[in-house]
Amino acid sequence: MALKADYGEDARFIAGGQSLVPALNLRLLEPRALIDIAGLRDLSGVLLADGRLVSGALTRHAQLANDPLIAAHAPLLLRALPYVAHAAIRNRGTFGGSIALADPAAEWPACCLALDAEMIFTGPQITGERRIPAADFFRGLYATALGPDDLLLRVELPIKKPGVRSDALELARRHGDFAIVGIVGTCLDGKLSGLRLSFFGVADRPLRFPTVEKLLMAGEMAPAIAELKQKLDPPSDPCHSSATKKYLAGVLLQRAIHQLRSHA
Numbered sequence: 001m002a003l004k005a006d007y008g009e010d011a012r013f014i015a016g017g018q019s020l021v022p023a024l025n026l027r028l029l030e031p032r033a034l035i036d037i038a039g040l041r042d043l044s045g046v047l048l049a050d051g052r053l054v055s056g057a058l059t060r061h062a063q064l065a066n067d068p069l070i071a072a073h074a075p076l077l078l079r080a081l082p083y084v085a086h087a088a089i090r091n092r093g094t095f096g097g098s099i100a101l102a103d104p105a106a107e108w109p110a111c112c113l114a115l116d117a118e119m120i121f122t123g124p125q126i127t128g129e130r131r132i133p134a135a136d137f138f139r140g141l142y143a144t145a146l147g148p149d150d151l152l153l154r155v156e157l158p159i160k161k162p163g164v165r166s167d168a169l170e171l172a173r174r175h176g177d178f179a180i181v182g183i184v185g186t187c188l189d190g191k192l193s194g195l196r197l198s199f200f201g202v203a204d205r206p207l208r209f210p211t212v213e214k215l216l217m218a219g220e221m222a223p224a225i226a227e228l229k230q231k232l233d234p235p236s237d238p239c240h241s242s243a244t245k246k247y248l249a250g251v252l253l254q255r256a257i258h259q260l261r262s263h264a
Helices: 002-010 020-025 061-065 066-075 074-082 087-092 093-103 107-114 210-217 222-233 242-262
Strands: 011-014 033-036 046-049 052-056 118-122 130-133 138-139 150-157 163-169 181-187 198-202
Touching: 002 033, 033 107, 046 066, 046 093, 052 066, 052 093, 052 107, 061 074, 061 130, 061 198, 066 074, 074 107, 074 163, 074 181, 093 107, 093 150, 107 163, 107 181, 107 198, 181 242, 198 210, 210 222, 210 242, 222 242
Parallel strands: 011 033
Antiparallel strands: 046 052, 052 150, 118 130, 118 150, 163 181, 181 198
16 A cells, blocks of 8 residues: 555556556556555455455455355355356456446446445555445446545455345346346345345446335336336447337346246
């Protein structure tokens, strides 16, 4: 942190580099210094602590796939993992890097929102550590609660309750591309008790819609889809209009609910 304090906004942390290096190649960023944090072993790995599942920010995507603690206590991450980029990127990219970047079409921020995760970070202007829930952490397009000199340390997630069901679905132009529309979610049983759904690719950050969740828990699928379309205002892109994304979000919602109800 001393180096970051010296260079300020003219320096960038680098670990996996899967987002930073392309930005450097395109001259979108031109920092005077790169601070390599990949060797900070205390920020890598998964463990249980104080009744919470803790993932270090430098844990690589591929590590999550093979960790028994993730399978036992955060299966939603495993459901979403096949959609995360490609094998080469999963081998190098980091869990915390994706969360700190906060791409609105990325899977991990949406999973953190659905699971009610907490982000723990530090910085030159912070005494000790600061803790912020996912609902307050993601603040806009590539914008988070992290200050320009802050460093994400770890992510803490509640341990999965018995019987919890999880699912993740997304539509993309090609496998491994960022999502056109995506949805991740959990519930307690086939009746959708405690349903939590997080949508991504449809706004400047991952979003939950409690009114939609309540309608679904009451068995009101058609009103839930109508409410979702009313709440959504996705940006158009060169390939998909806002109306198309609204329609696709409704399709994915139906598929996700079907799978959550039938999931064993």
